[in-house]
Amino acid sequence: MPTSEDETGPIYRVIADKLRKSIITGELVDGQRVPGENELMRRYGVARATARQALRTLIDEGIVTPVRGSGNFVRSFRPVRRHAPKRLSAELWGRGRPIWDADAGDRTVEVDNVSVREVRPPEHVARALDLPESATTVRRQRRYLVDNRPLQLATSYLPAELARGDGAVLTAVDTGPGGIYARLDELGSAPAHFTEELRVRMPGPHEAEALSLAPGTPVIEVVRTALTAHQQAVELNEMVLDGSAHVLAYDFDA
Structure with a gap:
């Protein structure tokens, strides 16, 4: 000894x-x-x-x-391999499949703590979505769990004008097969291009509690903007990922 x-x-x-x-x-x-x-x-x-x-x-x-x-x-956990190009491909959500199918495979994925409200957007959100000063947004908040472990918090903002009339489905807790991207497609505002920015930081108290993070565990903050073929921003999604439970995968040509 x-x-x-x-x-x-x-x-x-x-x-x-x-x-x-x-x-x-x-x-x-x-x-x-x-x-x-x-x-x-x-x-x-x-x-x-x-x-x-x-x-x-x-x-x-x-x-x-x-x-x-x-x-x-x-606290042993097989990390989720997050491949952004695959999970955001129209071949996935366009066929009515959730984007998490690209990450989790046959693992159990659950969504809880869902909240949908029409709100005045924060300044940076209004700027990213190119909204006039008086415009509102549909804010969709939720938490994702894989194999019963909370892994991600997500808050999406969509221009409220898209949720009028036939677009009211965007305010539903369950937006149906393919999620909001499939619904945007049906409304003629299909996402055609995405940008993502990432940074690693320490979590705030609420984030640490919601994700059941061990002390000292960092989070990965991902901010994604979805744009149509005409470069109209239709969603800003702010995600907070458990940094110990994800592998971020990218591939691209030289």
Whole structure:
């Protein structure tokens, strides 16, 4: 057992490495309780501070999450591979399939916390959608879960004038097969071009709670604008992704 610092590194790091290996090899599986401070103290003959630091290392890495009053648990998750060109292709939503089909495959995808309201848009949204000062937007907010784990928050803004008459379906909680892009297509405002901007940052308190993020886990903020063939902006979507649970994939010609 490690009892002092040597060529293997600090004791807490040796213990953390052993626990990490147990998670990687599947000896400890997702949702399983990790040995606590008392057990690590007995197993390795170390002080409580050392055992606590070993656990804190894994918590900060996002592979172990603390549950108050219950202990620490494995947070192992197969990342979602997000390929923007595939998920936004009209071949997907144009055939009535949700864009998440390109990401999740046969995994379980759920949408909850859906809220749809007509609101005055923030200044940057009005500017992106090229709206007059008096215009309003339809704001669609929701959360996505994959295999029961919350992975993404999304807030879409669409010009409210698109939701008049036949476009009222854009204000429904469930907009039907293919989602809002299929409905925009039916209204003659099909998205033909998308732009996305990404940045990595630390989450705010609400985001950390909504995504059940472990301490120290960053988020990926994605801002997408959907434009028609005539370069009319028909949606601005602001997304917040769990940075530990996504792989962002891109391919393009030289």
